[in-house]
Amino acid sequence: MTGQLHGKVALxxxxxxxxxxxxxxxxxxxxxxxxGTGRSTREQRSDYDRPETIEDTAELVTAAGGTGIPVRVDHTDPDQVRDLVRRIEAEQGRLDVLVNDLGGENLMDWNRPIWEQDLDKGLRRLRVGIEAHMITAHFALKLLSKRPGGLVVELTDGTAEVHEQYYRSDCGAFFDIAKTSMHRLARAEGEELREFGGTAVSLTPGWLRSEMMLEHFGVTEENWRESATAPEGFGIAESPAYIGRAVVALAADPDVARWNTQSLSSGYLAKVYGFTDVDGSQPDAWRYIQEVEWPGNPGDPADYR
Known part of the structure; x- marks a missing residue:
């Protein structure tokens, strides 16, 4: 995929x-x-209190062959988002891809019914997981819509089909509402962008080998299969590069409008576009989860990679 998006600008x-x-x-x-935006910088950590920073991400982007520009932004603050988009327009004159990956995973309240969950934490999750997405869309889509071919990707957790069939009781109502809302937001954005030649989709990774998940299971990206504490289903896990390649495939597709308003997954798009994860496999986590993990059926994650 090297060079396919040369000259394109993404947020x-x-x-x-x-x-x-x-x-x-x-x-x-x-x-x-x-x-690349976020609230964790080398000078100031966010309330996540983790070591990763937006400067690190920008350097990785540049090392990969692009141009990485870190900007500290709290996307729940309309003034900060407005200033960000004004800066992009002043510096680049265009916006071709918007990826909304705002969630608040430190706001989880596991395995509790809504009346036992922390209300402040739950409302904060809705603010980060829904309101911040809409604030960002409000300011960014005006710039993105100025050129045909623009792409909006609303990141979520689970496809629309999965959300129609299952309720994630372990994650709770605030999580469920935030994640399912992304399908409807992408639908609204896609309908409104259609006349301007734009496309919007909701997109989910599978079981992601994020920094936090690897740390939780006591492994690294190099030895992730060796965890002594991870459940069997962790064998279907995918690297963050896999969902990244899904977004690149969409952004580079001249016929991307065929996906407008749809709910998609990294595993499904890998089969369509032919990309692989870093190990050369094509994990289809949601098929494994629906066919094996959640119903408790026998099955090997390796058969779904």
Whole structure:
């Protein structure tokens, strides 16, 4: 995919770590200029209190072949987002790809019904997981719509089909509402961008080998299969590069409008476009989850890679 997006400008909102970082780096590997935003910098950590920074991400983007530009932005603050988009327009004159990867995974309240969850934490999740997406779209889509071919990707967790069939009781109502809302937001954006030649989709990774997940299971990207504590389903896990390659495939597709308003997954798009994860496999996590993990059926994750 080297050079396919040369001359294109992308904004990855929430690029500090995880899927956002993987997407930013793969866009860079395809030649794009990538504005990567977040709240964790080398001078100031966010409330996540983790070591990853937006400067690190920008350097990885540039090392991959693109141009990485870190910008500290709190996307729940409309003034900061407005200033960001004004800066992109002043410096680049265009925006071709918007990736909304704003979630708040430190706001989880596991395995509790709504009446036992922390209300402040839950409302904060809705603010980060829905309101921040809409604030970003409000300012960024005006610039993106000025040129035909623009792409908006709303990151979520699970496809629309999965969300129609299952309720994630382990994650709870605030999580469920935030993630399912991304399908409807992408639908609205796609309908409104259609006359301007733009496309919007909701997109989910599978079981992601993020920095936080690897740390949780006591492994690294180099030895992730050797965890002594991870469940069997961890064998279907995918690297952040995989979802990044899914976004690049969409952004480089001259017929990307065929996907407008749809709900997509990294595993499904890998089969369509032919890209692979870093190990050369094509994990289809959601098929494994639906056919094996959640119903408790026998099955080997290796058969779904």
């Amino acid at each position: 990855v909102a929430g690029a500090t770590r995880g899927a956002g970082r993987g997407i930013a780096v793969e866009l860079g590997a395809a030649g794009a200029t990538v504005y």
